[in-house]
Amino acid sequence: MCWLMNAVCHHSAHAIIMADHHQLPPPFACSNCVTERAIVFCFADGARLCLHCDGALHGASALASLHRRAPLCDACHAAPAALRCQIGAQRATLCADC
Ligand SMILES: [Zn+2]
Numbered sequence: 001m002c003w004l005m006n007a008v009c010h011h012s013a014h015a016i017i018m019a020d021h022h023q024l025p026p027p028f029a030c031s032n033c034v035t036e037r038a039i040v041f042c043f044a045d046g047a048r049l050c051l052h053c054d055g056a057l058h059g060a061s062a063l064a065s066l067h068r069r070a071p072l073c074d075a076c077h078a079a080p081a082a083l084r085c086q087i088g089a090q091r092a093t094l095c096a097d098c
Protein backbone atom coordinates (compact mmCIF):
# COMPACT_ATOMS: atom_id res chain seq x y z
CA MET A 1 0.00 0.00 0.00
CA CYS A 2 1.25 3.44 -0.92
CA TRP A 3 2.13 5.41 2.21
CA LEU A 4 1.21 8.77 0.73
CA MET A 5 -2.23 7.62 -0.34
CA ASN A 6 -2.79 6.12 3.05
CA ALA A 7 -1.82 9.29 4.91
CA VAL A 8 -3.83 11.66 2.72
CA CYS A 9 -6.90 9.54 2.67
CA HIS A 10 -6.87 8.70 6.34
CA HIS A 11 -6.10 12.20 7.54
CA SER A 12 -8.55 14.28 5.58
CA ALA A 13 -11.49 12.00 6.20
CA HIS A 14 -10.71 11.17 9.81
CA ALA A 15 -10.00 14.74 10.93
CA ILE A 16 -13.34 15.93 9.65
CA ILE A 17 -15.24 12.97 11.05
CA MET A 18 -13.77 13.68 14.48
CA ALA A 19 -14.52 17.40 14.27
CA ASP A 20 -18.03 16.54 13.21
CA HIS A 21 -18.45 14.37 16.23
CA HIS A 22 -17.87 17.21 18.66
CA GLN A 23 -19.48 20.07 16.85
CA LEU A 24 -23.08 21.10 16.37
CA PRO A 25 -24.76 21.99 14.09
CA PRO A 26 -23.92 19.48 11.38
CA PRO A 27 -22.16 20.76 8.24
CA PHE A 28 -24.88 19.53 5.96
CA ALA A 29 -28.27 19.08 7.52
CA CYS A 30 -31.03 16.98 6.04
CA SER A 31 -32.90 18.86 3.29
CA ASN A 32 -36.19 17.63 4.68
CA CYS A 33 -36.13 18.08 8.47
CA VAL A 34 -33.11 20.46 8.61
CA THR A 35 -32.18 19.24 12.09
CA GLU A 36 -30.57 15.86 11.55
CA ARG A 37 -27.28 15.34 9.79
CA ALA A 38 -27.78 14.13 6.24
CA ILE A 39 -26.22 10.78 5.51
CA VAL A 40 -27.56 9.86 2.10
CA PHE A 41 -27.93 11.68 -1.19
CA CYS A 42 -30.96 10.93 -3.36
CA PHE A 43 -30.16 11.36 -7.05
CA ALA A 44 -33.82 11.46 -8.05
CA ASP A 45 -34.68 14.25 -5.58
CA GLY A 46 -31.30 15.95 -5.67
CA ALA A 47 -31.61 16.09 -1.88
CA ARG A 48 -29.49 15.18 1.12
CA LEU A 49 -31.45 13.24 3.69
CA CYS A 50 -30.99 11.91 7.20
CA LEU A 51 -31.67 8.26 7.91
CA HIS A 52 -35.11 9.00 9.32
CA CYS A 53 -36.31 11.14 6.39
CA ASP A 54 -34.78 8.76 3.86
CA GLY A 55 -36.89 5.98 5.33
CA ALA A 56 -40.01 8.13 5.65
CA LEU A 57 -39.85 9.60 2.14
CA HIS A 58 -38.64 6.58 0.26
CA GLY A 59 -40.72 4.07 2.17
CA ALA A 60 -43.88 6.03 1.37
CA SER A 61 -44.44 4.60 -2.09
CA ALA A 62 -43.12 1.91 -4.40
CA LEU A 63 -41.99 4.55 -6.88
CA ALA A 64 -40.03 6.51 -4.28
CA SER A 65 -38.36 3.36 -3.04
CA LEU A 66 -36.76 3.00 -6.49
CA HIS A 67 -34.85 6.29 -6.13
CA ARG A 68 -31.15 5.74 -6.52
CA ARG A 69 -29.32 6.85 -3.40
CA ALA A 70 -25.72 6.99 -2.30
CA PRO A 71 -24.11 7.58 1.09
CA LEU A 72 -22.63 11.07 1.50
CA CYS A 73 -18.90 11.60 1.45
CA ASP A 74 -17.40 11.18 4.93
CA ALA A 75 -15.04 14.09 4.39
CA CYS A 76 -17.05 16.95 2.88
CA HIS A 77 -20.65 15.73 3.51
CA ALA A 78 -21.59 17.63 0.38
CA ALA A 79 -21.28 15.15 -2.45
CA PRO A 80 -22.47 11.60 -2.90
CA ALA A 81 -19.65 9.16 -2.26
CA ALA A 82 -18.00 7.64 -5.28
CA LEU A 83 -15.43 5.38 -3.72
CA ARG A 84 -14.72 3.50 -0.56
CA CYS A 85 -11.39 3.62 1.12
CA GLN A 86 -10.20 0.95 3.50
CA ILE A 87 -7.15 1.34 5.71
CA GLY A 88 -6.97 -1.50 8.17
CA ALA A 89 -10.05 -1.31 10.36
CA GLN A 90 -10.71 2.29 9.33
CA ARG A 91 -13.19 2.82 6.55
CA ALA A 92 -14.07 6.01 4.76
CA THR A 93 -16.53 6.68 2.00
CA LEU A 94 -15.33 9.54 -0.15
CA CYS A 95 -16.55 11.52 -3.13
CA ALA A 96 -14.56 11.90 -6.32
CA ASP A 97 -13.14 15.25 -5.14
CA CYS A 98 -11.95 14.18 -1.70
ZN1 LIG B 1 -34.29 14.52 7.99
Ligand SMILES: [Zn+2]
Pocket residue numbers: 042043044045058064067
Ligand atom coordinates in the same frame (compact mmCIF):
# COMPACT_ATOMS: atom_id res chain seq x y z
ZN1 LIG C 1 -35.67 10.25 -3.47
Ligand SMILES: [Zn+2]
Pocket residue numbers: 073074075076077078079094095096097098
Ligand atom coordinates in the same frame (compact mmCIF):
# COMPACT_ATOMS: atom_id res chain seq x y z
ZN1 LIG D 1 -16.12 14.69 -0.43
